[in-house]
Amino acid sequence: MPGMWWAVGATLVVGLLAAYLGWTAGRVERLQARAESAARALDAHLLRRAAAAAVLAERRYGVELYAAARIALDARPDEREAAENDLTRQLRAVQLDPGDPDAEAVIAASRRLALARQVHTDLVRDARAARGRPLVRLLRMGRRKPWPQYFDIDDPTLTAPADVPAG
Amino acid sequence: MRIGIVCPYSFDVPGGVQNHVMDLAEALIGLGHEVSVLAPADEDSPLPPYVVPAGRAVPLPYNGSVARIAFGPVSTARVRRWIIRGDFDVLHVHEPLTLSLSMLAVLSARGPVVATFHTAMTRSRVLAAAQGVLQIVLERITARIAVSALARKVQVEHMDGGAVEIPNGVAVAKFTDAEPLPGWPGECTPGRGGTIGFLGRFTEARKGFPVLRDAFVHLAPERPGLRLLVAGPGDSDDLYEKFPAELRDRVTFLGLVSEADKARMLRSVHLYVAPNTGGESFGMILTEALAAGTTVVASDLDAFRRVLDGGRAGRLFRTGDPSALRTALADLLDDAAARATLTACGDQVVANFDWPVVARRVLEVYAAAIEATDGRVIDQEWVGLG
Numbered sequence: 350m351p352g353m354w355w356a357v358g359a360t361l362v363v364g365l366l367a368a369y370l371g372w373t374a375g376r377v378e379r380l381q382a383r384a385e386s387a388a389r390a391l392d393a394h395l396l397r398r399a400a401a402a403a404v405l406a407e408r409r410y411g412v413e414l415y416a417a418a419r420i421a422l423d424a425r426p427d428e429r430e431a432a433e434n435d436l437t438r439q440l441r442a443v444q445l446d447p448g449d450p451d452a453e454a455v456i457a458a459s460r461r462l463a464l465a466r467q468v469h470t471d472l473v474r475d476a477r478a479a480r481g482r483p484l485v486r487l488l489r490m491g492r493r494k495p496w497p498q499y500f501d502i503d504d505p506t507l508t509a510p511a512d513v514p515a516g
Numbered sequence: 517m518r519i520g521i522v523c524p525y526s527f528d529v530p531g532g533v534q535n536h537v538m539d540l541a542e543a544l545i546g547l548g549h550e551v552s553v554l555a556p557a558d559e560d561s562p563l564p565p566y567v568v569p570a571g572r573a574v575p576l577p578y579n580g581s582v583a584r585i586a587f588g589p590v591s592t593a594r595v596r597r598w599i600i601r602g603d604f605d606v607l608h609v610h611e612p613l614t615l616s617l618s619m620l621a622v623l624s625a626r627g628p629v630v631a632t633f634h635t636a637m638t639r640s641r642v643l644a645a646a647q648g649v650l651q652i653v654l655e656r657i658t659a660r661i662a663v664s665a666l667a668r669k670v671q672v673e674h675m676d677g678g679a680v681e682i683p684n685g686v687a688v689a690k691f692t693d694a695e696p697l698p699g700w701p702g703e704c705t706p707g708r709g710g711t712i713g714f715l716g717r718f719t720e721a722r723k724g725f726p727v728l729r730d731a732f733v734h735l736a737p738e739r740p741g742l743r744l745l746v747a748g749p750g751d752s753d754d755l756y757e758k759f760p761a762e763l764r765d766r767v768t769f770l771g772l773v774s775e776a777d778k779a780r781m782l783r784s785v786h787l788y789v790a791p792n793t794g795g796e797s798f799g800m801i802l803t804e805a806l807a808a809g810t811t812v813v814a815s816d817l818d819a820f821r822r823v824l825d826g827g828r829a830g831r832l833f834r835t836g837d838p839s840a841l842r843t844a845l846a847d848l849l850d851d852a853a854a855r856a857t858l859t860a861c862g863d864q865v866v867a868n869f870d871w872p873v874v875a876r877r878v879l880e881v882y883a884a885a886i887e888a889t890d891g892r893v894i895d896q897e898w899v900g901l902g
Contacts, residue, residue: 380655383658383888386889386890387888390884390887390888394887460880461880461883461884464659464680464883464884465884465887465888467678467679468659468884468885468887468888469888470678471659471660472658472888475654479655
């Protein structure tokens with residue numbers, strides 16, 4: 350009965366294909382969710398840095414830094430990258446005294462922000478690569494969510510830990 | 517924080533990655549965290565209390581050398597069990613792209629995964645053939661650490677991703693507290709005596725031993741009592757035959773030394789010389805010599821200049837130039853005050869490579885990985901940074 354073997358073979362192929370598709374869909378979803386979490390963490394660190402800079406500016410360094418911090422805090426999504434870069438420039442322009450606890454808080458917040466940004470960039474890249482696969486595009490997997498976006502700003506690290514050689 | 521660390525190579529054989537894992541684990545425990553290390557090892561081999569043996573490792577020719585690794589269904593089951601029992605906040609794997617426990621752990625993990633890349637290895641042939649598998653492994657890693665600029669470069673260029681650069685630490689106390697070998701380093705007065713040290717493969721061209729040998733052969737006749745202490749793998753006959761017969765009794769060869777003896781050897785010399793002619797990505801040995809409080813004389817390579825703070829923490833000489841080295845050696849052996857100035861600066865440099873300091877930077881990466889996994893932000897205090 351060759352007909353039965355055909356049926357068995359076809360069921361097997363369909364089963365394997367379904368399993369692969371299910372796995373791929375899960376993978377796309379997982380990577381997407383992770384990129385979103387990373388974006389939330391990045392957002393939190395951006396707010397922390399700007400808040401720390403505002404606290405510092407109120408006590409020392411004056412209006413320009415304070416204004417940059419406020420603008421970064423209130424920036425609309427499409428202006429945010431520029432505003433954050435501006436804040437980084439303002440922070441670099443003033444001589445931060447590492448002995449001052451408020452300045453130390455800004456330096457630490459910047460360092461954590463740099464890490465959050467690095468991780469976010471990597472995870473967004475993974476998620477976008479998964480969504481860009483031909484099969485995923487063809488079946489429009491993950492279409493309920495927008496494509497994860499990079500957050501493109503300058504490296505916010507303030508003092509490259511002087512201690513550590515770049516090599 | 518509950519931290520699970522996976523070491524791909526067996527603790528039965530000494531090696532750079534194994535030492536790194538042990539020092540990191542001890543530093544993290546010292547900072548008050550709970551650490552469990554999973555590594556291939558026999559059940560009955562003597563291990564530190566925080567190491568969980570994952571069974572015997574099999575020697576397998578891999579990537580041009582023999583690696584002792586554990587891979588397969590039994591190992592997979594053990595890795596799974598360890599992960600479930602450990603209930604870790606973060607999983608930290610080393611060298612996840614080798615076929616090893618590290619790769620198994622990454623594939624079994626669900627939460628935040630931090631990976632450290634040690635070697636500047638590019639994709640091996642085995643893995644290039646399995647590009648899809650590699651991608652699945654990389655995809656599960658949340659944050660990456662590279663221990664050198666070279667390792668980081670490979671990440672960026674070949675693996676399509678960034679990495680945070682955190683150098684190897686140095687267990688400073690192990691070096692400062694080491695006892696010099698009996699009878700060393702001996703006297704060192706202007707024009708007389710003094711001991712010069714070299715550690716490494718003296719047969720390997722890029723380690724630059726011939727440069728040091730030339731400088732020594734020319735300096736020794738004018739400086740009575742000058743001695744040379746050499747340690748590293750190699751055959752003593754190969755070492756001695758290149759020296760003139762009358763100088764041979766002033767050269768001492770220790771052969772391959774253990775970590776503890778390395779520290780003692782570095783404490784047994786007045787000057788440590790790194791005459792490398794290229795290829796060093798970081799210069800670990802320099803930080804170790806600085807930790808031992810020994811004056812360092814090194815080739816003017818980029819990596820060395822960075823470690824030695826542009827020459828403030830050690831004397832630099834023109835790479836590959838024996839007469840420049842000889843002048844530097846003669847000057848420093850005559851000038852105890854200059855040596856003291858250099859070592860004082862060296863103490864400051866090396867403090868930044870001390871393991872607790874390095875471990876705090878690793879903890880920040882852990883925090884970033886945890887945050888990126890569930891979106892919540894971890895407090896500074898919790899990470900252990902004041």
